[in-house]
Amino acid sequence: MGSEIEKTFKFVIVGGGIAGVTCVEQLSSKFPSEDVALITAGPHIKAVTNYKQVSRTLEEFDVEEKPFSVLQEKFPNLTVIHSAVKSLDTRSHCLETADGRVFGYKKLCICSGARPKLLTQENPYVLGIRDTDSAQEFQKQLSKAKRIVVIGNGGIALELVYEVRGCEVIWAVKDKAIGNTFFDAGAAQFLIPSLEADKAEVAAPCKRQRYTTEKPNPNAAHTFTADEYSRGQKPGGVQPGSALGPDWHRGMELKGAEQVSRRVSVEYQCEVEQILTSEEFLVSSKQTLKPDTGSWPVYVQLTNGKTLGCDFVVSATGVVPNTEPFLHGNNFSLADECGLQVNDHLMTSEPDVYAAGDVCTACWEHSPLWQQMRLWTQARQMGWYAGRCMAADVLSEPIELDFCFELFSHVTKFFNYKVVLLGKFNAQGLGSDHELLVRCTKGQEYIKVVLSRGRMVGAVLIGETDLEETFENLILNQMDLTAYGEELLNPNIDIEDYFD
Structure with a gap:
């Protein structure tokens, strides 16, 4: 880093998502006379609102986007630096931002989140949904669409297929059942009728009145090859959550160009073999497999042998931790899925560098009842706990692993x-x-x-x-x-x- 250090802060937090903002709030209020900096690339931060502790470990809250000035007004000791991070030098304890400024830190917390794993980077007909901008782009494309293909089986795919109207949705999942990140085949079977019903017909779920041990109908249109309540069922790969709010589609009209209400069909146990433009499709040897009449801007060839034409493809296949600008020249230990390894005080392998939220991987010995899933709740809990750990370190106080890590x-x-x-x-x-x-x-x-x-x-x-x-x-x-x-x-x- 060639430039002079412009200013050194006691605490620097990178990332304006839930983990970063929660960490900032924790440190700014605990050390009102120390300099705290938040480095964030976007003009908005994610704030936790309407927080409710439902029980000892369960919590509910909304996520709202707010201008970062809201944080600065609340904490006079906080400086928000509106730029992306270009590089980090852990030896000299300083960061360089994309606009060429250099800032020093005593303690750093990396809360840079994760980015969507896209099926392909180049194709304009493949959309990833991760943040507000990409959700708005999706809404715009959808308004002209008659058919879309959704790839993925995590939270964002589940919400999407349910919310879309006026457009045929073909949903390709790699598992035997929908939503296996969150539940098993029996629960999926319970939820499937909601996809087939029109929104108006689905009464709000009500309190239980009677007891039935109704097993799902084996002759229903959607049959599951998985033994529904099988013992010892191995869960699929855990997919990280999304960086939108839990109710990101609220207030967005997700409506296509057709006059139908909801039309969802599911292709199980398949993945994308390749994505073809209409030109590639026409010259491909698969032409004999004419999937449907009419020509579509893009075609998806699935591993089950089907080739489907559509207006665009939604890639909702999980996320990759955003570690890029921090690794060069440093010695961070990374986990298998490339998250920064952290111990039970959320410290990385580099001195004075902590990490929280989707960017990190919890590498302490977990409680037998807890597992990391890159979800909203965990981003908030980790950001809060990281702030407390950094504070305890500065004050040389001992700190116990927080109770929220006892039970998922x-x-x-x-x-x-x-x-x-x-x-x-x-x-x-x-x-x-x-x-x-x-x-x-x-x-x-x-x-x-x-x-x-x-x-x-x-x-x-x-x-x-x-x-x-x-x-x-x-x-x-x-x-x-x-x-x-x-x-x-x-x-x-x-x-x-x-x-x-």
Whole structure:
């Protein structure tokens, strides 16, 4: 770094997403007389609003985009530097920004998030959805579209296929069931009818009234090859969350050019073999496979042998940690998926450098009930905890690993149903050493409990079940539930009375 250091800050945080902003708030309020800097490339920051602690580990909040001046007004000791980071020199403790300025730091926290894994970088007909700009671009393209192909099976794909109107959606997933990042085939089967119904017909899920052990209809249009409630089901690769708000489509009209309401068809267990322009498609040997009449701007050839024409392709296949500008010339330890490795104080392998949120990989020995998934809740928790760890380090105080890392918990909404995930909700890492209890009331609720050696280790709750606090307690207490057996999910027994 050739230039002189313009200013040295006690704390520098890189990234204006949830993790970075939460970390900034923590440090700026704890050290009101120290200089804190936030370096962010965008003009807006992501702020947590309407925060609610639902239970010991469950939290709900909204994410809002706000101009970064909001933070500066709140914290007089904060400087916001509006630029991308070009390089980092951990030996001399300084960063260079894209506009050529150099800033020093005593402690640095990298919260640069992640970027979408695009199927292809070059093709103008392939859109990745990650931030507000790309969501608006998607909305614009969609308004002229008659058919789109969505590739991916994480949260963003799930929300997208449900929200789009006036356009045929072909959804290609690599798994045997939809949404396997978040739930199993049984839950997917419970949600599938919502995709087929028109929005107006789907009543809001209501409280349970009756008990049924209705298994999904094996003759329904969507059959699952997976044994629905199979024991020992291995979850698929965990895909990171998205950098939009949890309700990013609220207030956006996602409407295509056709007069249909919702038309979604799912292609299971397939991936993209190649993406062809209309010219490439015409000269390709696959021409004999004419997928449909009419010509489309782009064609997607899937590994199941189908070639589908469409107006554009949405790539929603997960994310890659944004570590680029920080690695050159430094010695960061990276995890398998290229995240910065952090220990239980969120410190990287470089001195005085911390990381939080999607850019990092939690490399301490996890609690048996927690796993990292690149989600909103974890970005907020990590940013908050990173701020506390940096503060403790400066003040030479000891700090314990935060309680939020004891139990994985996440509240979200899919297909207009409330979804709560707790612990090893997909039996992650349990092999065959577990059993599942399932209760399903069609159109109302789906409850799955994961038991290991008689103790509850995970749960999926879809609908207004009111069981999240009870189940959270049962998981945290590790009480032996062998005596209750199947009765655990009998709705005529008020389980809350037993365990609260």
